[in-house]
Amino acid sequence: DGGITQSPKYLFRKEGQNVTLSCEQNLNHDAMYWYRQDPGQGLRLIYYSQIVNDFQKGDIAEGYSVSREKKESFPLTVTSAQKNPTAFYLCASSVSRGGQSGETQYFGPGTRLLVL
C-alpha cells in the first residue's frame, strides 16, 4: 500500500533536548511538507521541500530544522530553541514540485509531541 508514515505516534521532549520526527512516503512524490496543528486552530506550514537537497521555510520555521537527502524522506527536528513545541505535527506530500495550484496533498497520521 502506498502512503505516508510518521513515527513515532507520540513523542516526549525534555527541556533543552532536540527531537526528530520521521516522515517517509512511498508515493514517489516530489514535494513534501510539515505542518503544525494546535488545538482549535488550523494547520500552519513549518517547512516544505520541492526537490531533494532543497527546502524552504514556511510561516513558522523558527526553532525547527529539516533535511531532504532522499526523495522519500523528510525528517523534522524540533530544536531546544522552539519554546512551545507541544502540538500535533503532520507531514504531507504532493505529486509535483509544488508550482501547481490545485494539487492534492496527502497527509500522514501525525505525531503528537509533548513536553515533559
Next chain:
Amino acid sequence: GNSVTQMEGPVTLSEEAFLTINCTYTATGYPSLFWYVQYPGEGLQLLLKATKADDKGSNKGFEATYRKETTSFHLEKGSVQVSDSAVYFCALSRYNQGGKLIFGQGTELSVKP
C-alpha cells in the same frame, strides 16, 4: 495576504439533518480551494476540491461550489450521518506558491443519533 475564514464550531446536528459549513477566503488571483476532513487522532484526508470559479467539487454526498463573486466555498451535505463526525478544514493554494496550503481554523461537527 491570503487567508481562509470558517464558521466557528462546534456544530451539533441530529442524524439526517442538512449541513452547511461556511468558508470564505481572501486571495489575489485565482486560488484553488479544498475541503479536508480530520477524524479523531488522525491526519487529514481530502474531501473535495475545486480549481476554478463555478466548479463544484463533490464526494461522499458532500458538495461545495467555488463562488468567486462572493469569495466563498461553503460545504454542504443533504443528510449527515454519525460517521460524518469530524473536524472539517477549508483551505486554499495559489499558483507558484510552492503548493502550500493555507487553512482555516477548522469546524468540528458532531452528529447525534
